[in-house]
Amino acid sequence: MTSRQLSLNAFVYPAGHHEAAWRHPSSGADRIFDVTYYQEIARTAEAGKLDAVFFADGPALQGDVAFNAVGRLEPITLLTAIATATERIGLIATASTTYYEPYNLARLFGSLDHISRGRAGWNVVTTGNDSAAANFGLAAHPSHAQRYARAAEFVDAVTALWDSWEDDAVLLDRSTGRYADRSKIHEIGFAGEHLRVRGPFNQPRPPQGRPVLVQAGASNDGRAFAARHAEAIFTAHQRLADAQAFYSDIRQHAARLGRRPDLVRILPGISPFIAGTETAARDLQREFDGLTVPEYGLRQLERLTGEPAGRLGHLDLDQPVPPDLFADAGDVTDNSRSRLQVVAGIVERERPTVRGLLHRLAGARGHRVVAGTPEQIADTVEEWFTSGAADGFNVMPPSYPTGLEVFVENVVPILRSRGLFREEYTGTTLREHFGLPRPANRFTGVPRAVAGG
Structure with a gap:
């Protein structure tokens, strides 16, 4: 077995x-x-010894509910239920720094880490959906730059709260009547431009020190944020060369910030259609594509391109995509609309019809879709892993639960036989699955007691 091992997450999307x-x-x-549906999915992932299950989320109804099952349960609550039904699988939830406050979100993830005995991860997002603002009484969604400035303060405040109890603060000394050492419980006194948090926290430090920090933005701001804070990065790439460039850029940026680049796990998405032959796999993909509703796909394309609702309804589905549709995508040096650029690249390279593009996007919203035998899927995973493009993957099955079951039963054993993936869990926490150290506590050794009474 090679010393470097794949990380594999099951990216759980409802259906x-x-x-x-x-x-x-x-x-x-x-x-x-x-809830039992998701508990069963998590147990399938755990049976395959995958690193984690991951849930995306947003504080608004996204997509056209008339044509798709787009509602979902709140992920931190859901993962708490999953924690009680599993033993080892990591539990990663998405939560927004724009529409939470640091103290309550720190409590939610701290509690999940305690309940799961160290399996929690936080996918840090700033929320890109403008419609979320009205759900929180705001007249407008904050700008991209404002959201990332708040996010930087938010992560600093939350991680300080998790550190505010030193690891040995709890004494539990029944003989003397002392539960905790107050000199080891600290107010954080955080005061930034956007946020103010006094502290201290109202629970001991999480088992992992802090939940694993995950990030998914690929814009310039997102990359800078990820290089500074993220311990795992979820990303979307269609081509090996693009993934290699992103991988190299993030690692170089992390090194310039004094971080160990090998402690940042870069995990692209892969959505596999799997069958006994390549022909059967492609037939399966066509079967799914044939079930799409063009009206829904066009609405999704409008949201992606920033077109007003209904503006693309005139397009002839069987004509080439109009070249001006992606005129505002920007170039690779900008990255301010990174997912739009991925789609613009597909259009430029492949010159699809509108219907063909809708089918391409139907598969995984810009993530890489592959169709083939288990061996061919394993070949793709291995190529990206061994050529400086990925440390592993977010596995995005076309359908749940069947797609994950097929991957675990047919692809994972091949990866094991090639020495690329674990036979058994060697740790109990998500940090241990990812090969990440438990972070030091910033307050350890601070001499002055600053905790409240």
Whole structure:
């Protein structure tokens, strides 16, 4: 077995990552608000010894609910229920720095880490969906720059709260009646431009020191934020060369900030259609594509390109994509609209029809979709892993639960036989699965007691 091992997460999307998954008989669309459905998915991932299950989220109804199963359960609550039904699998939830406050979010993730005995991860997002603002009584969504400035302060405040109890603060000395050493519980006194948090926290330091910090932005601001804070980065790439360039850029940036680049796990998304032959796999992909509703796909494309609702309804589905549709995507030096640039690249290289583009995006919203045998899927994973493009993958099955079951039963054993993936868990925490150290406490050795009474 090689010393370097893949990280594999199951990216859980309610019915599956293909937009028509809910219509396919292999999906569990009728159970997407049933907690036992997700517990079963997590146990499948755990049986395959995957690193984590990961839930995306946003504080608004996204997508056209008339044509897709786009509602979802709140992920931190859901992962708490999953924690009680599993033992080792990591538990990563998305939460917004724009629409939470640091103290309550620190409590939610700190509690999840305690309940799961060290398996929590936080996917830090700033929320890109403008419609979220109205759900929180705001007249407008904050600008990109404002959101990232707040996010930087937010992460600093939350991690300080998790550190505010030193690891040995709890004495539990029944003989003397002393529960905790107040000199080892600290107010954080955080005061920034956007946030003020006094502290201290109202629970001991989480088992992992802090939940694993994950980030998914690929804009210039997102990359800078990830290089400074993230311990795992979720990203989307269509081509090996693009993934290699991103991988190299993030690692160089992390090194310039004094971080060890090998302690930043870079994990692109991969959505595999798997069958016994390549022909059967491609037939399966076409079967899913045939279930798409063009009106839904056009609405998604409008959201991606910034076009007003209904503006693209005139497009002829069987004509080439109009070249001016992606005129505002920007170039690779800007990256302010990174997912739009991924799609613009598809259009430039492949010159698809509108229908063809909608099918390409239906698969995994700009992430890499592959169709083939288990061996071919494993070949793709290995190529990216060994050529400086990825430390592992977010596995995005077209449908749940079947797609994950097929991956775990057929692809994972091949990766093991090649020495690329673990036979068994060697640790109990998400940090240990990812090969990440437990961070030192910033307050250890601070001489002055500053905790409240």
